[in-house]
Amino acid sequence: MDYTEKVIDHFKNPRNVGELKDANAIGRVGSPSCGDKMEMYLKIEDGIIKDAKFMTFGCAAAISSSSVATELLKGMTIEEAKKLTNQQVVEKLGGLPEAKIHCSVMVEEAVKAALEDYYKRK
Numbered sequence: 001m002d003y004t005e006k007v008i009d010h011f012k013n014p015r016n017v018g019e020l021k022d023a024n025a026i027g028r029v030g031s032p033s034c035g036d037k038m039e040m041y042l043k044i045e046d047g048i049i050k051d052a053k054f055m056t057f058g059c060a061a062a063i064s065s066s067s068v069a070t071e072l073l074k075g076m077t078i079e080e081a082k083k084l085t086n087q088q089v090v091e092k093l094g095g096l097p098e099a100k101i102h103c104s105v106m107v108e109e110a111v112k113a114a115l116e117d118y119y120k121r122k
C-alpha cells in the first residue's frame, strides 16, 4: 500500500505545527525502532482540549499522523482523548502501509504522555 492522498496532504501541509506556549500538558515520546521523536502540546480547560499542537522529527507517516491527531483532539474531553487510538488516526488518514503503523502508535503514546503530564502538574 502506498501513502493515501490524505497522508500526503497532511505531510505537505501539516496542521497545528509548533510549540504551544500556554500548553498545560506536554507529551514527549520516541520510537525505539526508528529513532523518530514527537512532542504533543495540549491546552486543557474545564476538562476539554481547547488547543493542540505538535512537533515531530520523523517520517511522513509520523508527521501526518500527528497532524490529524491534533485535529481529532481539539474539542475532545480528557476521557475521549485518553481513549484515542492509533486506529482512529489511521482511519482518519485513509490507511497507512503496514510498516508505518508504528508511526501512528507513537502519536497515541504522545497523547497519553501529555495527559499523564497534565495530571502530574495538578
Ligand code: FES
Binding pocket: 031, 034, 035, 036, 058, 059, 060, 061, 062, 100, 102, 103, 106
Ligand atoms: Fe519512525 Fe515513522 S518511521 S515514526
